[in-house]
Amino acid sequence: MNARSRLRLHGRISVFNQDGSFDTVRIQLQGAIRTKIGSQAAVEKIPSTSIVKTNLDFKPVYSPSQQRSEEQYLDFVCPIPSPRNAPFGEFVPSMTLSGTTYLTRVTALTNRELLEGSCEVAYSLEAEFLRSQTGQVVRRISCPVNVSSGLTPLDVEVTSPSHSDQVEQVAKPQLRLNRLLGPQSQPEVSVHLPKMLGCATNDFSTASTGCRRLTVPVSVKVGLPSHIRRQAQSLLETDLLNCSVTARWFAKRTFTTGSSAVESTVHSDRASTQKFALTLPPLYKTNTETSKYTTSMELELLVPESISTPSISTDLLKVSYTLDLSMKFEVSGNDRLKGPHTATFSLPVALWAAQPQSLISRRTLDPLLGLVEEQSIYAPPPYVY
Secondary structure, three states, X not given: OOXXXXXXXXXXXXXXXXXXXXXXXXXXXXXXXXXXXXXXXXXXXXXXXXXXXXXXXXXXXXXXXXXXXXXXEEEEEEEOOOOOOOHHHOOXXXXXXXXXXXXXXXXXXXXXXXXXXXXXXXXXXXXXXEOOOOOOEEEEEEEEEOOOOOOOOXXXXXXXXXXXXXXXXXXXXXXXXXXXXXXXXXXXXXXXEEOEXXXXXXXXXXXXXXXXXXXXXXXXXXXXXXXXXXXXXXXHHHOOEEEEEEEEEEEEEEEEOOOOOOOOEEEEEEEEEEEEEEEOOOOEEOOOXXXXXXXXXXXXXXXXXXXXXXXXXXXXXXXXXXXXXXXXXXXXXXXXXOOOEEEEEEEEEEEEEOOOOOEEEEEEEOOOOOOEEEEEEEOOOOEOO
């Protein structure tokens, strides 16, 4: 694997009755993005990757009786191609998109014409058998390849321009309660998310739905006003903070037949919503000299099937994602702090193929005891099937 390709394609070539007619095998994996909108069409090639093997790399196939047959095989590993200027080893999986757009024609009577559009990302694997001295190609074979991203772990990262490694949002109190008690009587609740939200992976619980699971660590901090600090301090250390979460994923897909064809652009947008509620561990003081309390939680988000491909940005095809998070906090049993506080995030996120790891660490949070159980599981092999 090189720095531009984190994923590999595993394959096998079988040869029968090898008579020494070739001594070198050149294996090449190439892809292309083909778009068509109305009568216009365009093709964008993805830079190919290749490897070279010799006839000495073939191994004989033995029958069940351990007798050598006339068949020989070659196992190979070829990097998955990446588009030009692709960050983080980005790759474009095989896919087919369709949609419609309108073409405005300026005539005596301006009219709009409905155009059908389609986009296809296709890959092919080619093997050339040749004589190295003369360069003569003895035989050439090829076959289509489905480069799927369904089993690939994807890193999810917030792409906001801030230099900080965290995203912060101050939760706003309910408007009616804020008017009644005044802004100075309300505690300050702030929510912190890391820019690297986590790794979206498949597990057995989501295999039937096609969804990945993403665990996002969240830190919640509460600052108390001075005039309610004493009466609220004992309550905060015993009461629990409840949170209701609404997560919305937005996927935007756009393909075109070229930068000059502005009117020939097809947009395909999708959205998915998930709602759940959880109870946070008790708040605790980070410093005895301050009036700030903190606690943490983990959001178990389901990444829908519509968010199954990495982020893509090429001349003809663009795929981008947005994650909207709405969190409503409320302290149970505390009349002074009972009013809900709401924090809303609209996060542009990028999905990249995760660096292959032999082990994946998973954490399970007990909301009542605040205990975190560490568990390590073997990661799936970083192959593309």
